[in-house]
Amino acid sequence: MAKKITPTETERCIESMIAVFQKYAGREITNSRNTLSKTEFLAFMNTELASFTQNQDPGVLDRMMKKLDLNSDGQLDFQEFLNLIGGLAQACHASFTAASQPVKKM
Numbered sequence: 001m002a003k004k005i006t007p008t009e010t011e012r013c014i015e016s017m018i019a020v021f022q023k024y025a026g027r028e029i030t031n032s033r034n035t036l037s038k039t040e041f042l043a044f045m046n047t048e049l050a051s052f053t054q055n056q057d058p059g060v061l062d063r064m065m066k067k068l069d070l071n072s073d074g075q076l077d078f079q080e081f082l083n084l085i086g087g088l089a090q091a092c093h094a095s096f097t098a099a100s101q102p103v104k105k106m
């Protein structure tokens with residue numbers, strides 16, 4: 001009998017990133033299943049990162065899409081998507097580490 005291999009937390013995270021990307025990239029039948037169109041990007045942001053988007057002015061997501069779209073093809077491929085996730089993870093990590101710093105005594 002084959003031993004069942006349990007994925008590690010890291011492996012599950014990678015699998016989740018791919019699954020989420022594919023879920024939104026596959027929404028519009030007229031658009032590639034391997035990239036996020038602007039509509040798919042907005043759906044992703046407003047669903048998966050609603051706590052971030054709800055307090056932003058509408059131009060922020062437009063500017064984010066333009067900045068993330070490194071090859072300016074109007075689509076976000078998986079690498080461009082990962083830059084977004086990496087940037088958000090970095091910002092969260094920075095705020096967690098800042099919050100856990102002991103308060104300096106004067």
Ligand SMILES: [Ca+2]
Pocket residue numbers: 068069070071072073074075076077080
């Ligand atoms: Ca692109």
